[in-house]
Amino acid sequence: MPRHVAPFFAPVFAPVFTLALLFSLALAPLVGCSSYRASAHDDPSRQADLAVASAAAQQDFLDRDPTLQAFFDSAHGYAIFPEVTKGAAGIGAAHGQGEVYEQDTLVGHASVSQGSLGAQLGGQVYSQIVFFEDEATMRHFKRGNLEFAAQASAVAASAGAGANADYADGVAVFTTAARGLMFEASIGGQKFAFRPLK
Numbered sequence: 001m002p003r004h005v006a007p008f009f010a011p012v013f014a015p016v017f018t019l020a021l022l023f024s025l026a027l028a029p030l031v032g033c034s035s036y037r038a039s040a041h042d043d044p045s046r047q048a049d050l051a052v053a054s055a056a057a058q059q060d061f062l063d064r065d066p067t068l069q070a071f072f073d074s075a076h077g078y079a080i081f082p083e084v085t086k087g088a089a090g091i092g093a094a095h096g097q098g099e100v101y102e103q104d105t106l107v108g109h110a111s112v113s114q115g116s117l118g119a120q121l122g123g124q125v126y127s128q129i130v131f132f133e134d135e136a137t138m139r140h141f142k143r144g145n146l147e148f149a150a151q152a153s154a155v156a157a158s159a160g161a162g163a164n165a166d167y168a169d170g171v172a173v174f175t176t177a178a179r180g181l182m183f184e185a186s187i188g189g190q191k192f193a194f195r196p197l198k
Contacts, residue, residue, distance in 0.1 A: 050082070050109070054099045057082035057127040057176075064176060067162035068129075071172060075131040077102035077138045079110050079192070083178065086114070086124045096128070100194060102138060108196040114189050125178040128154065128187070130171055137170030141192060146171070148190045 057080055061068050072078070077100065084096030094114040100107055112128070130146075132138035140146055154173040155165045165172055173187060 047109075050097060050099060053082035054080045058129075060127065060176060061129060061157050061174060064157045065159055065162050065174075067160055068157065068174065069162075071131045071162060071165075071174075075172075076134050077107075077132045079112075079130045079132075079141070079194075081110075081112055081128045084112060084126055084128050086126070094190075098128075100142075106197065108142075108194055110192055110194045112190055112192050114187070114191070126175050127178060128173065128175045130173050130192075131167070133167040133170045133172070140170070142194045142196070144193055146192050148173075148187050154187050 058072075062072075079098050079100045081096040081098035084094055086094035094112070096112045098110050098112065100110050130141075132141060154175040155161050157174045157176045162174070165174070175187070
């Protein structure tokens with residue numbers, strides 16, 4: 001490229017390159033995660049891994065906060081994501097695979113994804129449970145219409161937290177941090193995709 005042209009293009013490409021680099025850094029923690037992360041719905045071995053991980057995550061939630069048992073007993077259904085990986089470097093990205101239960105019966109699998117902009121840095125791995133208060137709310141989720149507002153936040157599972165929590169718009173969300181550190185860990189902007197069992 002001629003030298004006299006370069007200064008004209010530099011201001012244009014520099015921001016684009018910077019955003020691409022930040023997005024790549026944000027996605028880096030998502031690469032090489034657990035074996036059930038991709039195509040769990042279609043791979044029997046990954047389904048088995050996901051089932052084991054989901055059961056372990058549920059037990060971990062109950063160990064941290066036994067009062068959550070009341071939600072498991074009374075909710076119409078729930079989606080459990082044993083490992084949601086979130087990375088951020090100005091641009092945040094998160095993804096996780098999970099199981100969906102209705103009336104204590106496995107009815108399908110789901111994925112959760114999230115993207116965000118703002119002052120954030122680091123990475124985090126956490127488990128998440130979304131309880132559905134009634135059949136209408138769960139049907140809304142299964143149709144792919146559930147998305148959390150930007151200001152939405154989850155309840156951190158700890159002793160007694162479930163006793164003080166309640167549903168909001170038919171859902172109650174709890175998380176437990178597995179490892180990592182982030183300055184921002186809200187669930188705002190999360191979207192879900194549901195696939196019923198074949």
